Amino acid sequence: MHSTPSQPLLKAVLWDMDGTLVDTEPYWIAAERALVEAHGGTWTHEQAMQLVGQALLHGAAVLQDAGVRLEAREIVNTLSAQVMEQVRNEVPWRPGARELLDDLHQAGIRCALVTMSEHPLASVVVESLPKPYFEFMVTGDTVSNGKPHPEAYLTAVERLRLDDPALTIHHCVALEDSVPGATAAIASGVVTVGIPHQVPLPEDPRMTTWDTLVGRTAADVGRLVDARFTAANLLEGAN
Missing domain, CATH: 1.10.150.240 (Putative phosphatase; domain 2)
Structure with a gap:
């Protein structure tokens, strides 16, 4: 499987909110x-x-x-x-977050918010953005099991699939700053990026760690998905 400009392997980015999108x-x-x-x-x-x-x-x-x-x-x-x-x-945006959101939007990559904050607070944050970057929100009051359980991320992927049945967990990237959040994302199977903020994140081969979102682009996120598909193809070829 090869990525082309018209059919990128990256289809969606799932954003944590507190500590990742905003410094609340x-x-x-x-x-x-x-x-x-x-x-x-x-x-x-x-x-x-x-x-x-x-x-x-x-x-x-x-x-x-x-x-x-x-x-x-x-x-x-x-x-x-x-x-x-x-x-x-005052909305305390995390450095680079809005810029990456806008770049993903310009590239046609779908975004969803996956947060343990509840809907009223998440709505205040989302409504303060200049564009409708987020297609939907999965909030703490809409799931039975909070992070570190993977339910919130699995729910987000299923909602994305309603409009794109070909989408899988492997086409999605999660951005997280905390251990419970990263644990949830990894357990769901999505490509996971850890951006440590208030607490350090342990090294984990299943997670990519970025020091900051400053300077990060849709292309950077897309390369992580490309790498997963490349690794999967190599494994299939070995079997």
């Missing part, structure tokens, strides 16, 4: 600390880092263990409301 982690950490301290507890940076990339209900359980005397749903709603307020004041 400081907003979440501040909201978590304020909530824990309001209930008489303490919240350390190390505790906050353990929640990066995790499903919100998982985080709510950790906050309950830290002394927050609220139901899990109320914790999620409280944190999300505070983060949304901050995002409405």
Whole structure:
């Protein structure tokens, strides 16, 4: 199988949001600390880092263990409301993210948002973009199993396939900054790129690591998919 300008092997890019597209982690950490301290507890940076990339209900359980005397749903709603307020004041875009989004858009590559944030917050971020870059969103409140489970990514691929039955996981690339997110993407089978931000990502032969999205283009992403198909063809030839 060969890539041509009219039929690129890369068909879709699946974007994580918090820490990859936008730098909202400081907003979440501040909201978590304020909530824990309001209930008489303490919240350390190390505790906050353990929640990066995790499903919100998982985080709510950790906050309950830290002394927050609220139901899990109320914790999620409280944190999300505070983060949304901050995002409405200023969207903290990650370096290079919007430029890569625009290049993918110009190249005709489909994009979807795959985030553990819930729909209201994700909508605020997406609506602040100048163009409809994202075809759809898979959010934390629309899946049964949050990251690091692969459900969110598998759901995104199935939605993409509704309009393109020939699309497979091998035509898709996921961009992630956290261990739970990268674990979910790898487990789904999509080509995975890790862009470490708040927490380091362990080396993994199943994942490509980029220091930043600055200067990255649709062609760079496409080469990762080309490499997977080349490797698959070599394996078929050896059998």
